[in-house]
Amino acid sequence: MFGWMRRRGRRARFPLFLGDLSVVPRSALLRLLEFDGAGGEKDMALRRWIAEALELPALHQKRDSISDYLVIDVMLGHYRTGGSFGVTAGGHGLLLFWRPCVKLHFRLRDGGSDDVLGRFRVTKKMRWGEYIRKAFSWRGLFGLGGLSSDDEMRTLLLAGLLEGMKWARRRASA
Secondary structure, eight states, rough: OOHHHHHHSOOOOOOOOEEEEOOOOOOOOOOOOTOOOOOOHHHHHHHHHHHHHTTTBBGOOOOTTTOSEEEEEEEEEEEEEOOEEEEETTTTTEEEEEOOOOOOOOOEETTOOOEEEEEEEEEEOOHHHHHHHHHTTHHHHHOOOSSSSSSHHHHHHHHHHHHHHHHHHHHHHH
């Protein structure tokens, strides 16, 4: 992945390992509003999917003969599948909408010394046009689950992971 660094002469090529990978559990209120009964199962499924998407060897798989290496830690700090909620009182109404969103946090470390080389945060949201189209569909109007499918959430996650890996590549070469 970092082979281009050697050609540029900036820094020697170091292998990259996946360190800590975590998914912060969603609040009970958000799970209720988005009709998510899976709870922790969805968090674990997202964690497994992120590990598969990154295709990086885990830090515990590192051979002892490797002395210079980099470690990237990834945390899915917040995610929501999108939805809407309406409240009426005294002839007045309030309609709340929230778009599907993922927030990823990255930390790049030097594996030998465990020094932090940098931190990065990225937020990816569904585009407004697509969100409005889904919010005013039958599924959205009658509150039949979240407004995004698993594939759409994976697309947002993949876009965030790609941006984070690009950042790691730039940061490692600095």
